[in-house]
Amino acid sequence: MGGAGASAAGRGVADGSRVAQGQPGAEPGTAAAGSDAGASPAGRGAAEGPRAAQDLHGREAATGGSAGLDRGGAAGGEDREHPPGVRHLAGRWPETFDDIAAVVDRVPRLVRELGLDGVDAERVVLAGHSAGGHAALWAAARHRLPPHARWHLPAPPRVSGVVALAPIADLTAARALRVCSDAVDQLLGDRLAARLPLADPAALLPTGVPTVLVQGGTDVDVPPQVADSFAVAGAVAGQPPRVVRIADVGHFPLIDPATAAARTVADEIARLTAGSSPS
Template identity: 55%
Template sequence: MTAAAPRPPSPQPADRAAAEEASAFGHDPVPPDATASYGAHPDQVVDFYRPAGAGTARPAPLVALLHGGAWREAHDRTHVSPLAAHLAARGLAVASVEYRRGGTGGAAGGAPGGATGGPEAPGVPPGNGRQLPRQAEVQAQTAEPALPPAGRWPDTFDDVAAAMDALPALARDALGEDTVDPRRIVLTGHSAGGHLALWAAARHLLPADSPWHRPAPPALRGVVALAPIADFTSAIRLRVCSGAVLDLLGGPDHATDRLPHADPAALLPTGIATTIVHGTTDNEVPPQVSAAFARAAGAAGEEPTVAWLPATGHFPLIDPSSDACTAVADEIGQLAW
């Protein structure tokens, strides 16, 4: 484990990447033991998975799981239900969080809380002093092939903030105090969900007038981010997920103003134990994105644990049949217990 970046690997062969993706998505969905709502919208729900051995020992830690899918509507929490069940089988209570994503209706364009225009960032220097993408670079991405919008501003962030604030009470009600201990929470997420996990852990660093601001760090055991879109500056330059980051921010015109409110690499140091797990041959979210986050954290005086998984692509991290997923579960367990 090291925070230093591996040498940029050769791209993973397309057939190998396709096989990994097919394996990860080839598992049957696992229905939850309970589902609870944290809002009125159909996507404002959390699925709960009961830990193996519930009721026979002390209450289990809670893993809050945020799914990926480039913040786009096509992928919901169903595809990580096998991972949720896998973690539950290891004795962890799991909360799989759904949230609003970008779809045919397009991404919302308002500022946080629904106001119009792009937000300012008082007291938060853009990117912690890191250079933001040049306007020409973000405009060039409008040439990407047309895809459904990625995320909704501010809805996606509204939902994750609301879900995390409601989670302790929801978990107690859904699983019972003898089953889950919501004072021991590990936050994890894959890809776009990894971004949301890192962001949720950093809300106390947002401007005080942000609707997502917390007055104090969240009570987390830690964060385990899996192939996360952790550094927006590098992700924009690398055109990760066909320009999904710019979609999430509401388009190129809003990127500079909104990036300090949404980029985990601009919200450091968090003071929360953080582990990044990333495959060195990831073609979807290149490992350089996590390496950039690790450098930003180091510059802010914080050293995350970074686990580079050799010859591993994007999807084995959420595939219960893979060795990579075993490594992920071990990292979560180290923080949870």
Template identity: 45%
Template sequence: MTIDTTIAYGSHRDQVADLYLPAMNDPAPLVFVLHGGFWRAAIDRTHARPEAQAFAALGYVVASIEYRRVGNGGGWPGTFDDAAQALDVLPTLIEDARPGRIDQDRIAYVGHSAGGHLALWAALRHYLPTGASWRTETAPRVAGVVALAPAANLVDAYHRSNGEGAVAELLGGGPDELPERYAATDPALLGSADIPVVVVHGDKDQRLPIEMAREYCAKSGAELVELPDTGHFELIDPASAAWPFVVAALRRCLD
């Protein structure tokens, strides 16, 4: 399955999303895919292409979002500016580009690793501290979130030095130096979503440990799908044994 079109949601070259359409022409649920890569410019949305194609083959409209990352204008605040803007405006832009193809009441965020962090964060923007530029007055219009091996706790990830200091690069320092930045961006500090949230995580993940997912889900009430003998990248591989669990999680959010 090939990209149907690429839609710009801003003026920067990385403020775009690749759109994948299913074979049927009826309105379909819209799945936003947010790729991982520890928020760094070295990894872009091509990393998520097999995942996006597989979701489209299942009958979903898929928008694979690019965003500015550390090294190309991202980090604080650009990465968060882009994630918020993309998720706010793309439903309308997609409807304008391909009228009648999406069901506006059935939208899901799916993110892997750093993208999983952004997906969780984006669904909680109505809980951001007062004055945070990305705060919304009402809950974002999303039916559910599937977070695949997410960086669900930025304070924890900082202290563990996950990604060799990736959180410090993203936010410009640690939680003791910049507590207000962590308060505005860390899903673990923002409370519980009132929509289905499913975290899928492998117990052999060497990049973001399963303990982070267990603690996040215990605190937030999100559902945890813990996969034995599974690492970090199997979750975005449609040929892996983990993939059916990812699909099932998405269906629980949308179907």
């Protein structure tokens, strides 16, 4: 899995190293979660989130913790969590989720601090590709987490919706298909049974947040069955998502701005910001 998160052209992008909310004069904003498995959408873009994550990383590394989320390399020396020959994992618990929550919570303040007067911080669409699609769906579902969960929100996020591109939307289905070399198991670690209900967007339905899945019909990286399973869960929960299936399209054309598939993604983002009020 890989590639940058998708957003409507001219509406803004958060790509794992920054969060931007379009250009002055743009109406809606799009916070796009990155697409690398477990790559933190907050990455290095949010102020308090990355510091907290790095503190957690540092403490675990100091006590001999396992290899985990790549923070982009350690300045001035070898990254202790990624020594030569150690396999990089597809994110890790709980730091990946700390970062997702931090970046989404940070967007409204970023808009104010950067003086983006033409951007409406309450007309944001969360968008992401592949594992970034999982991140976007999960970020929109945090109010469905139990109150004791560290990422719980008391109310739905003030977003216009979610557009998830070839998302790892149903973690149970993705595990059964061994998507991306068992990325779900890598992300959740050795307490998978306890963590799965807190991490799986399909288990957190209904969210009340307008949700669109854009899926390539010939995707072999994240097969359509994963999106289909999420759609079934949504229907059972009383919130069937809009599913846009694009025939003869694989995993990556959805994030290639030169393709018709990417234009479809942009259209879906525009439709949500134009037609939906914040949840």
